[in-house]
Amino acid sequence: MNNFWIILFHTYVSKLKTKSFIITTAITLVLIVALSNMQSIIDTFDGDDRTNVAIIDQTNELFAPIEQATKQTSSDVLLKKYTDSVENGKKAVENEKYEGLLVIDYNKEKLPTATYYSMNIADSSVSSDLMANLQAVKGTLTAAQLNLTNEQLAKLNEPVSFDQVALEKNAKTAEELNQARGLVYVLLFLIYFAVIMYANMIAMEVATEKSSRVMEILISSVSPIKHMFAKILGVGLLSLTQLILLLSVGYYFMTNNKDLGSMGGFLGFAEVPVSTIIYAAVFFILGYFLYATLAALLGSLVSRIEDVQQMITPMTLMVVAGFMIAMFGLNAPDTAFVTVTSYIPFFTPMLMFMRVGMLNLPVWEPILGMVILILSISILAAFGGRVYKGGVLMYGKSNSYKDIKKALQLTKKE
Template sequence: MNNGFATVVGFTVKNKFRGKAFLITTIIIAIILTIGINLPYIISQFSGEGKATSIGYSNSQADKVKSQLFTQSRIVGLLDQYYKAQDKPEIKLVPIADSGTADGNEQALKKAIADGVIKGYIEFAANDTGGFPQVVYKSEALMDVSTSQSLQTALQSVKMQGVLEGAGLTKEQKELLLAPVTLDTVQISTNEGAGSIGKGKTEAEQGMDMALVYVILFMLFMAIMISGQMIASEITAEKSSRVMEILITSVSPLKAMFGKITGMFLVVLTQMAVYVLVIVINMTLPHNVSTLSKFNIKLSNIDPVLLCYAILFFLTGYFLFSTMFAAVGSIVSRTEDLGQAVLPITMLSLAGFYICMFGGLSNPNSMLIKVSSFIPFFSPYAMVVRLGLSDPPLWQVWLSIAILLVTIAGAGWLSAKIYRTGVLMYGKKPSFKELRKAMKAYKI
């Protein structure tokens, strides 16, 4: 009897690991993650992304541009300098020989597109106001957004450079005018007297906090959804096969229920560890490392205090919802009715997740998030958001944890009574009156 809890945990873990469905599902999701992470690189290999797009222009001697500061040849020259200065030029300008007439030049440019020499071409026309000339980009693509945006940015830079040179500014003045303004953001704490985890975080540290909040929210939601359904379905299946009658007479209901919950937690934790390992391996591939370096992602910037709180809320949130799933699964006799029975619990978890994802991440100090951080069904999500993206006083954090622990104790006690009585009630789903009468007869 003393080893009943460990026996239930071991049986649950072994039973799941030996199941083909679990292994196949884990492998399929790992493959999907691998493809998803490397999809941009795969697409770039087949689409030619990363290579300079060839854009043509007519190398005509008859300049249509009438501007004191700009001529067609000058604009083309500055554009060519702009793109050659890039580490990986987005666009390559290709001159097309002048045929002597406007119609002939148009046909020559179209023929260059048809022959695959260029992807499109630009034409210049005079601006009636005498300002920067009108530029038109023509291509066969219906929505060539990336090329047109790149050209627009380059032309804006060319215009700025031409105007500055025409103004007669010195080199030092132009460099001073064009130098970017840097703005650093630092998180400060105003609750230091009342206890706080805010320490004046830099922009990089704030970015890692945001990433950690995202990961914890998704992992908690996935853990609740996956393990909750598995716990409820396992209990219902054991009940319908009459295995539960033997189990419940050998192990106390508390040990049986929490053994099942703990076993499923270990299974889900292993599954998520596999997914995290797959993500880490793919992220360390050479073509993904350069992408990560652009975002300045460093694991050393993770706040260890935030990580500890996130793990604590992850565990408490998991066990709260798991006890509820176990209780519901014990009163259902057929697996066909399980989906409808667990729907209210699923909606509770979904509500907490959506409140934080679509309201908390953009405004972690809103009244909705503050109130939700003290509601035990939402606090595992909401308080993690507040800890990662704002600076709540420590007394609020520990009050939320205390409320959550009391709720888990109450839910565990109630779920154990429902579990004990529900697993031995077969046939139709018991009514609340029948369930309450049976629970009164049983003492934990």
């Protein structure tokens, strides 16, 4: 048993010290910090400059109301009345004196029409704001033509009252669903990337030891099955270390950045139910062990690192399929297709968690999903251990699943 712990901690410490792990973690941390402070970074580069837009008001009536509306809705846009010709206004934009030129006129019904000129239309934020402000002015003019009062106009533009009421007992409200959808979306991405990244790491680790012939030395002092689970747990500890670090930094900047102050509530992190956190942790761990065991099994069949990706491609495709179904299920979590596929072991970690987060399921459903995962892991571990035991002794080119049979035959001979 001592050899098991030696391999486990050696795997953990050796991978923790590798340059690739340190660089990857550092780059990810920098990206998290940069993304959570993106608005501050943009403001730093932009400085205090405001967007200058020239307006040619051919009606001689609309500049003032548009300027007033723009001051209320777009403080970073500065409108300037331009009295020269349209052609000269275009040249002023080309010479970068203005960011854009807005030409306003009346149509036959004496309602405003406009044309916006800029060097390119890729950045639509300014033009969209101007269009919205002009739309508000048009509404006011239309109301005046129809002899509508301000109260009548406000009543006309008032959004319809549309409430959604779920008749199912203890069903979640629309607000709770929106919060749950954001939270589940983030955690699904976490499960998806973690399973792919760390399961692939296990397969690569096993293949690397085989290609360097280190495996022959290791299995002489510890059984292949113990070696397999030591690798799985070692990489599992490594994944928890990295995830805890990344999530801690991300949570800190999300909660302490004033620009992201409302994002926690938008994503559902403001009042996360304890049960959701528990389910997320349980399904993440079970999903990791399921795919990690499969990855170790497949990694033991190859002797060259170059063959690893080809061997684990079907496993990766199963993870991708489960993730895509889960993305579909975010908008329709109670469909029969999502319900049935949530009990397929390789889809359960993501789909059952998504259903738990979005719906009020009876307790037996997530528990049944956990039982299915535990049984699947146990069966896969027993079978994988036998394949692993023979697979680590196989050398030469291997990129076919027929080699599983050869590995089992080698195990029986011992």
